[in-house]
Amino acid sequence: MSTPIWYEYDKITDDLLWIGNGGIIRMVVQLSSPDKNGMRTSFHHEYAYTKNQDNLSSISRKYNFFLTINKTYDKEYVMITANEILLIRAHLERVEKWFQSGTFGIKNDELYIQRKKEPIVIDGLLEKKWLAFNPIIIVRENQVQIMGVRLNLYDSCFIDIPIDNFYGMKYLFDTIDMFSMASNMVNYLGRPDFGTNQTSFRNDETPSNQGGRFFK
Numbered sequence: 001m002s003t004p005i006w007y008e009y010d011k012i013t014d015d016l017l018w019i020g021n022g023g024i025i026r027m028v029v030q031l032s033s034p035d036k037n038g039m040r041t042s043f044h045h046e047y048a049y050t051k052n053q054d055n056l057s058s059i060s061r062k063y064n065f066f067l068t069i070n071k072t073y074d075k076e077y078v079m080i081t082a083n084e085i086l087l088i089r090a091h092l093e094r095v096e097k098w099f100q101s102g103t104f105g106i107k108n109d110e111l112y113i114q115r116k117k118e119p120i121v122i123d124g125l126l127e128k129k130w131l132a133f134n135p136i137i138i139v140r141e142n143q144v145q146i147m148g149v150r151l152n153l154y155d156s157c158f159i160d161i162p163i164d165n166f167y168g169m170k171y172l173f174d175t176i177d178m179f180s181m182a183s184n185m186v187n188y189l190g191r192p193d194f195g196t197n198q199t200s201f202r203n204d205e206t207p208s209n210q211g212g213r214f215f216k
Helices: 082-099 163-175 178-187
Strands: 011-020 023-030 032-034 040-042 044-051 054-061 064-071 076-080 104-107 110-113 120-122 131-139 145-153 158-162 198-200 208-210
Touching: 011 163, 011 178, 023 178, 040 044, 064 145, 064 158, 064 178, 076 082, 076 145, 082 120, 082 131, 082 145, 082 163, 082 178, 110 131, 110 145, 131 158, 145 163, 158 163
Parallel strands: 044 198
Antiparallel strands: 011 023, 011 158, 023 064, 032 040, 044 054, 064 076, 104 110, 120 131, 131 145, 145 158, 198 208
16 A cells, blocks of 8 residues: 555644744644654554444544754754743743843943843753853844843854844743644644554454555
């Protein structure tokens, strides 16, 4: 049996927010994963079975979803799962206070950092990566100075985020419902035909798998 075209899609990615100089936050839904034998299989699977002499079926969906903070120019990224959302929110609250607690000042019509701050670091992220925030002054092309933060992506890669973009970033992390967003993105595909990628355990049938299985 040929593999349905529906199963050729490996993931869905939505661009959510540009945050500054090549930095972007994305939502990613992974639509396939390896099974116990290392064979690639779709997130949609069906099971046919017999219960109380009735032939029944069930649908099981298994997909991974996560956010990424990307530096597109350098092709670097940090993954953020639902496990880290509360951690991210708590640290962004601390960063936000820099804009309200006298960290920045004005002297001779120039914006400057009058109170040095220790970096706010978020570690323990996937792939042993981390994030670090530092207050900075950003000078736009028209020479206007604005408050901002420098976000380091675990190494020398960084994104300079103006204050308005930072508030957009904080709003996004404060309000996002990752499960609902992932579900909506999956629904964009539409439902495959009933019986697609089905394994049968019915009493009158030999256990089998029907289509939808990928190989390495």
